Amino acid sequence: MKILVCISNVPDTTTKIRFTDNDTKFDAAGVQWIINPWDELALTRALELKEGSGGAIEKISVINVGSKDTEPTLRKALAIGADDAIRIDAEPQDAYFVASQLAEYLKANPFDIMLCGIDSSDYNGSLVGGMLSELLDLPSVSSVSKINMDGENIILNREIDGGSETLETTVPFVAIVQKGIALEPRIPSMRGIMMARKKPLEVKPAVETEALTEFAGFELPPPKAKCKMVDAENVNELVELLHNEAKVI
Amino acid sequence: MNFEFTEEQQMIRQAARDYAERELVKDVLERDEKAEIPWKHIKALKELGFFGMMVAPEWGGGGMDTLSYVLSLEEFSKHDSATAVILSVHNSLVSWGVEKYGTQEQKEKYLRVLATGEKIGAFLLSEPEAGSDATHQRTTGEDKGDHFLINGTKNWITNAECADIYIVVVQTHPEKKHHGINALIVDKNTPGISLAPHEDKMGMRSSDTHSVMFSDVKVPKENRIGDDGFGFKFAMKALEGGRIGIAAQALGIAAGAMERAIQYSKERKAFGKFIHDHQAIAFKLADMGVKLEAARNLTYKAAWLKDNGLSYGTMSAMAKLFAADSAMEITTEAVQVYGGYGYVKEYHVERLMREAKLTQIYEGTSEIQKIVISRALLKD
Numbered sequence: 001m002k003i004l005v006c007i008s009n010v011p012d013t014t015t016k017i018r019f020t021d022n023d024t025k026f027d028a029a030g031v032q033w034i035i036n037p038w039d040e041l042a043l044t045r046a047l048e049l050k051e052g053s054g055g056a057i058e059k060i061s062v063i064n065v066g067s068k069d070t071e072p073t074l075r076k077a078l079a080i081g082a083d084d085a086i087r088i089d090a091e092p093q094d095a096y097f098v099a100s101q102l103a104e105y106l107k108a109n110p111f112d113i114m115l116c117g118i119d120s121s122d123y124n125g126s127l128v129g130g131m132l133s134e135l136l137d138l139p140s141v142s143s144v145s146k147i148n149m150d151g152e153n154i155i156l157n158r159e160i161d162g163g164s165e166t167l168e169t170t171v172p173f174v175a176i177v178q179k180g181i182a183l184e185p186r187i188p189s190m191r192g193i194m195m196a197r198k199k200p201l202e203v204k205p206a207v208e209t210e211a212l213t214e215f216a217g218f219e220l221p222p223p224k225a226k227c228k229m230v231d232a233e234n235v236n237e238l239v240e241l242l243h244n245e246a247k248v249i
Numbered sequence: 250m251n252f253e254f255t256e257e258q259q260m261i262r263q264a265a266r267d268y269a270e271r272e273l274v275k276d277v278l279e280r281d282e283k284a285e286i287p288w289k290h291i292k293a294l295k296e297l298g299f300f301g302m303m304v305a306p307e308w309g310g311g312g313m314d315t316l317s318y319v320l321s322l323e324e325f326s327k328h329d330s331a332t333a334v335i336l337s338v339h340n341s342l343v344s345w346g347v348e349k350y351g352t353q354e355q356k357e358k359y360l361r362v363l364a365t366g367e368k369i370g371a372f373l374l375s376e377p378e379a380g381s382d383a384t385h386q387r388t389t390g391e392d393k394g395d396h397f398l399i400n401g402t403k404n405w406i407t408n409a410e411c412a413d414i415y416i417v418v419v420q421t422h423p424e425k426k427h428h429g430i431n432a433l434i435v436d437k438n439t440p441g442i443s444l445a446p447h448e449d450k451m452g453m454r455s456s457d458t459h460s461v462m463f464s465d466v467k468v469p470k471e472n473r474i475g476d477d478g479f480g481f482k483f484a485m486k487a488l489e490g491g492r493i494g495i496a497a498q499a500l501g502i503a504a505g506a507m508e509r510a511i512q513y514s515k516e517r518k519a520f521g522k523f524i525h526d527h528q529a530i531a532f533k534l535a536d537m538g539v540k541l542e543a544a545r546n547l548t549y550k551a552a553w554l555k556d557n558g559l560s561y562g563t564m565s566a567m568a569k570l571f572a573a574d575s576a577m578e579i580t581t582e583a584v585q586v587y588g589g590y591g592y593v594k595e596y597h598v599e600r601l602m603r604e605a606k607l608t609q610i611y612e613g614t615s616e617i618q619k620i621v622i623s624r625a626l627l628k629d
Contacts, residue, residue, distance in 0.1 A: 072256045079260060184271065187264045190298025190311030193257060 001171065002059045003050070004111040005043045006102060006128065007077055008036035008120040009070040019218045026122075026218070035073050037185070038117025040080075044182035045147055046115060047081045053149060059083045061111070065092050065101045071201065079188035079196040086202050093211030095127035100209040102128070103135035112171035113154070118143065118178040129176035139173045145180030254320070261302075261317040265324035268297065273329040280331070280455035281600055284447060286411050287332050287455050291369070299336055300366025304344050308356060310364035315490075315552040319497040323548075326501025327508065330604045331456040333501065337494035338407045339363070343370025343416055346487045347434065350475045359414055359434055371412035371437075372491075373403040373461060374484050380404070381617050383418070383484055384427040388463060390419030397421060397433060397473070399441075399466040405611070409444055409459035413437050416474070417463070418484050430480035434472040441466035452603030489562040491612045493555065496548040496568035499576040499608035503541050506576075506583035506601045510534065513587055513596075530586060537579045544572040563625040569608075570618035576605035 011017075011031045018027040035043070043062065050057040062077040063086040064070050074085040088101045106114070116129030133140030145164070146157035156175060158165045188196075230238045242249045254262070273290060280287055294300060303318050304310020318340060325333040344363045347355060347370075362368040379385045388401025399419055415435040422429030435442070445460035474483055511534060514525035524530045547568040554561035580602035584591035591598045609615045 072259075075256065076260055187267050187271075187297060188260065189264075189296065190261070190302045190313060192298075193260050193264070194306065194312055197257075 001053070001057045001112045002061065003046045003057060003113045003115065004106070005039060005046050005060065005062045005077070005082065006114065006116045006132075007039045007043070007062045007064045007073065008117065008122070009033050009064060009066050009073040010036045010120050010122045013037070013121060017220065019220075023217050023219065024215055033070070033073055035076060035185075036117050036120045036122075038119065038121075038177060038181075039115075040077075040185040041182040042115040042117055042177045043077055043080060043082060044184075044186045045177070046113075047186065048182065049147065049149060056149070061086060063088070063102060063105065065090055065098045065206070067091055074201055075196050076188065078199045078201070079192040080186050081188075081192060082199075084200040084202070086204060088204050088206055090206030094213045095123075095125045095131060096212040097209050099128045099131035099135055101206055102132050104207045105204060106132075106136055110172065114138075114172070114174045116174065116176050118176050126176075129174055133174035136174070139169065140176060141167060141169070141173065142176040144175045144177045147175060147177070147181065254316075258314075258317050258320060261313060262320040262324055264297065265299070265321035268293070269325050269328040273325060273332055277329045277331075277455075278594060278597075278600070280329075281452075282454075282594070284449065284454040286457050287329075287335070288411075290329075290332050291335065291366075291411065294332070294336065295366030298366075300339055300369065301344055301364035303340055304348055304360065304364035308348065308360045308364045310344070310348075314556045315493060316549060316556055319493060319500075319548060319552045322494055322497035323501040323504060326498045326604075327505030329455075330498050330502050330601075330608075331453040333498050334453060334456045334495075335369070335408055335411065337491070337498055338372055339366075339370045339412075341491045341494040342372040342487045343412075343414065345490050346372075346416055346432070346474065346483065349486075350479070350483060351434075352471070354471060355434060355474070363414065368413035369408055369411055370414045370416065371406055371408035372487065373406050373409075373415050373417040374488075375403060375405045377402060377404050377460075381614055384430075384481065386418060386420040386430055388417070388419045389423070390417075390421040390431060390433060390468070392421055393467075395470055397431075397468045397470065399433070399435070399463040399468060401463055403461045403463075405448070406459055406461050407456055407611070409461050410447070410457040415442075415461075416487075417468075418480050421480075422478070425478065427481040428478045430484075431477065432474040432480040432483045433468045434474065435466065435468050439466050439468065451606065452600065453607050488612055489565050490555065492565040492569035492618075493548065493551045493561070495608055495612045496544070496551065496565065496572040499569070499572035499605065500541070500544050500548050502601050502605045502608065503537075503544060503572070503576040503579040506580040506598050506605075507534075507537050507541050509596070509598055509601075510537065510583040510586040513590075524586070533582050533586060537582050540575040540579055544568070544575045547571050563622060566613070566618040566621040566625075569613065570615050570622065573605070573608035574615055576608055577602075580605040 012034050015031050020027045046060045060082045061084050062082045065088040092098045119126040141156050143158045144156050145159045148155045154169050156167045298311045302311040302313045306312040322333045347360045363370055376387055390397035390399050416432055417435050418432050421431045441464045443462045448458040514530055517524050551561050551564040551568040554564055583598040584602055590596050
């Protein structure tokens with residue numbers, strides 16, 4: 001059995017976000033890039049499953065659609081423990097573009113389980129996983145918070161409104177994973193970092209695909225309003241401020 | 250000149266940072282208070298490969314360069330330099346010493362287990378009356394034909410309890426003075442070795458420090474490192490590299506205090522504005538930042554020299570001296586930025602200040618570094 005983890009290359013979550021070209025492009029200058037946190041957790045769970053599978057899972061691969069600049073992110077995934085990596089050589093345009101590139105690759109190189117993070121921490125589109133399963137005509141399960149194996153059967157848990165749902169399925173399928181899938185991402189070991197030098201990272205040309213959307217403009221959220229401290233004894237002042245200044249009551 | 254880190258160095262630094270921020274910081278205050286050895290972290294850091302990270306892969310190590318090691322110690326020390334010094338002694342003194350000067354048999358027996366962290370190392374040089382002056386060793390290693398018989402006491406031994414393998418510096422031929430000194434690899438469980446109680450230190454409290462007593466301890470002849478009489482030179486060589494580790498540790502302590510002081514200055518208000526908007530604090534931060542960056546550059550350069558096979562003894566002494574003194578100044582100022590809160594244990598900066606003090610003392614005091622540096626400058 002083979003597992004593929006789709007990896008997005010995203011800015012570090014503490015990055016100060018800026019835009020260029022009349023606020024239509026993200027300014028990547030000086031940005032530290034990381035594995036999308038959900039994807040990193042998906043990879044961690046995939047590795048746990050492989051380690052506990054007694055050899056039934058023979059390989060964990062990672063894939064990314066991106067330029068050469070994203071290779072350090074893929075190599076980090078290799079250092080964490082993925083067996084090999086694939087980079088589709090294209091600048092990602094939108095979710096459809098990315099899903100199409102992944103689908104083309106997967107039609108020729110099928111996997112049993114395909115894991116996608118629920119969204120990427122940069123654009124938060126939550127689209128690639130669903131689109132990928134549609135393009136491949138495969139079942140997909142969304143909002144997966146647990147994956148376990150019982151022989152050939154795969155048991156998935158989903159967080160739903162007010163409870164959780166347990167599903168059983170067989171391969172192949174796409175799982176769109178979220179919080180709970182693994183406790184915390186793995187820290188690569190020195191051995192892992194050393195081994196990553198030698199693990200295969202295959203670069204595949206992109207296929208012709210047109211993006212369905214384009215960015216018209218970005219806008220930063222308004223700065224946080226200033227905090228005003230009111231003495232706990234002074235309830236009247238608080239009421240007056242809420243009424244006249246904040247105009248919420 | 251190239252000041253960029255390789256992709257691998259960045260990955261190693263991030264791994265160390267993640268571990269420090271996720272794990273070390275969680276129980277550091279409690280361990281400091283109780284002076285507890287960080288067994289849990291030692292185990293985890295072994296699994297991650299930080300013990301033996303510079304040892305060549307053929308011996309089971311990580312094969313990483315000195316700069317990667319420095320970056321790791323810096324990150325660990327931002328949050329917990331007591332754990333960092335366990336690594337520093339293990340890696341730069343013991344593992345390096347055996348790898349560089351050990352025989353093939355010694356490497357098979359000792360380096361393999363040091364490289365994986367299965368066994369931890371300690372370096373026993375200081376004595377009650379031979380700290381800075383390592384030429385006058387009182388601990389003897391009498392030559393008994395097929396073995397040495399060790400008698401004496403070693404002081405201030407980092408890792409004395411948590412280590413399994415000791416490198417012990419002994420006087421084997423007193424008449425030859427420092428040319429009669431040898432370094433021996435000793436299994437800690439050899440009969441005749443006993444430990445005095447854990448020293449109750451001001452800082453680095455969860456790193457264990459003991460006096461170690463030797464009473465008729467038999468060590469096979471084949472455990473001597475290098476030729477007869479190489480011990481003093483061996484110790485000095487090991488300390489040259491060790492100083493890079495301590496410089497990195499001091500640098501991390503300073504960086505940890507600096508980061509906390511900056512953060513606090515953005516949260517705390519006085520006289521109606523954030524304290525960093527007061528020039529008294531802003532200028533303090535500027536001075537701290539300059540010292541930190543200078544210490545960083547000296548330390549990285551010493552590591553770079555070592556990695557490039559160049560002479561690094563003077564630079565490592567400069568790095569250790571400047572980083573340790575800067576760490577003391579920066580942590581003291583960080584406490585001042587925090588004011589009363591800085592004097593309270595919960596906010597970490599007072600602990601960093603206590604830890605900084607030790608970096609000016611061990612592996613060669615600041616004064617000894619000045620002797621090393623001035624001698625090098627005045628040579629020729």
